[in-house]
Amino acid sequence: xxxxxxxxxxxxxxxxxxxxxxxxxxxxxxxxxxxxxxxxxxxxxxxxxxxxxxxxxxxxxxxxxxxxxxxxxxxxxxxxxxxxxxxxxxxxxxxxxxxxxxxxxxxxxxxxxxxxxxxxxxxxxxxxxxxxxxxxxxxxxxxxxxxxxxxxxxxxxxxxxxxxxxxxxxxxxxxxxxxxxxxxxxxxxxxxxxxxxxxxxxxxxxxxxxxxxxxxxxxxxxxxxxxxxxxxxxxxxxxxxxxxxxxxxxxxxxxxxxxxxxxxxxxxxxxxxxxxxxxxxxxxxxxxxxxxxxxxxxxxxxxxxxxxxxxxxxxxxxxxxxxxxxxxxxxxxxxxxxxxxxxxxxxxxxxxxxxxxxxxxxxxxxxxxxxxxx
Numbered sequence: 001x002x003x004x005x006x007x008x009x010x011x012x013x014x015x016x017x018x019x020x021x022x023x024x025x026x027x028x029x030x031x032x033x034x035x036x037x038x039x040x041x042x043x044x045x046x047x048x049x050x051x052x053x054x055x056x057x058x059x060x061x062x063x064x065x066x067x068x069x070x071x072x073x074x075x076x077x078x079x080x081x082x083x084x085x086x087x088x089x090x091x092x093x094x095x096x097x098x099x100x101x102x103x104x105x106x107x108x109x110x111x112x113x114x115x116x117x118x119x120x121x122x123x124x125x126x127x128x129x130x131x132x133x134x135x136x137x138x139x140x141x142x143x144x145x146x147x148x149x150x151x152x153x154x155x156x157x158x159x160x161x162x163x164x165x166x167x168x169x170x171x172x173x174x175x176x177x178x179x180x181x182x183x184x185x186x187x188x189x190x191x192x193x194x195x196x197x198x199x200x201x202x203x204x205x206x207x208x209x210x211x212x213x214x215x216x217x218x219x220x221x222x223x224x225x226x227x228x229x230x231x232x233x234x235x236x237x238x239x240x241x242x243x244x245x246x247x248x249x250x251x252x253x254x255x256x257x258x259x260x261x262x263x264x265x266x267x268x269x270x271x272x273x274x275x276x277x278x279x280x281x282x283x284x285x286x287x288x289x290x291x292x293x294x295x296x297x298x299x300x301x302x303x304x305x306x307x308x309x310x311x312x313x314x315x316x317x318x319x320x321x322x323x324x325x326x327x328x329x330x331x332x333x334x335x336x337x338x339x340x341x342x343x344x345x346x347x348x349x350x351x352x353x354x355x356x357x358x359x360x361x362x363x364x365x366x367x368x369x370x371x372x373x374x
Contacts, residue, residue: 142179
């Protein structure tokens with residue numbers, strides 16, 4: 001009798017287990033709280049995905065809007081004005097939030113390894129972590145960067161450290177060097193100058209391939225603004241950082257108290273052995289729909305991508321995807337101190353009205369995610 005009961009129970013468990021597994025929801029994981037993933041959260045609050053369990057993996061309690069970073073550095077905005085708290089968004093979307101860092105990604109097993117030793121499976125993955133600075137890679141490229149450098153990313157950490165630099169500048173004039181390879185570094189140098197008027201500010205910018213094109217109309221306006229505001233611009237690369245100097249590729253040494261590292265060309269460490277195809281810059285190689293070229297269940301998007309919130313539900317449902325629109329014709333508003341630079345295609349303009357428009361646009365963007373907060 002006991003043997004018969006055990007056999008019947010095994011049969012029931014086997015049948016029910018198959019049914020239970022059939023009803024298990026698929027797993028959508030949003031890796032990173034970049035602007036594109038936040039847009040997905042807003043869409044989920046309005047229209048949840050049927051039979052889909054959604055998980056956000058993001059280590060910090062808020063997202064600092066990158067477009068307002070120069071204004072934060074310059075003292076125009078408080079940290080609260082630039083930040084989007086995640087908890088209200090997660091609550092409205094009705095999803096799970098793992099406040100962890102990612103240590104590894106296995107695209108074949110479709111699994112994330114988190115910093116607490118746990119793992120997270122996914123059926124669909126959206127990678128939108130925002131700018132990343134790989135400190136191990138930077139230390140190899142620029143010895144001394146980890147010990148002496150002030151990293152611009154992650155923004156949450158930088159936002160906590162920048163006020164200390166400002167306090168130090170009250171007691172003595174500082175020599176600050178912004179090391180960059182992107183237009184954002186130009187904005188950052190201008191913001192440092194506005195905040196620390198009595199400090200010496202130098203921008204070391206990597207030119208040409210792998211760096212920024214300074215002859216681009218928008219960048220040329222920013223460079224002109226820097227020269228007018230007594231910012232030294234050096235087209236060079238940093239090859240080492242010491243306690244009181246930045247060593248340049250040309251062989252010169254630049255006296256420096258605060259080396260602010262604003263390089264944006266690194267990819268996260270956990271991508272190296274992920275199994276995802278990578279491009280020449282070490283980023284996830286994607287197709288026209290922002291899917292990984294060898295693991296199409298993985299989306300990798302940049303901030304500002306408007307199609308992710310449409311393509312994730314479409315991919316999960318097996319519907320047609322929408323290609324990301326070609327860039328180049330959007331209006332770009334960049335910080336330049338007391339003014340702002342506007343770029344649209346080949347058009348470029350500078351003036352205070354553009355700064356007003358940038359301020360209005362940035363605040364409106366933040367309000368989109370915070371206006372319903374309790």
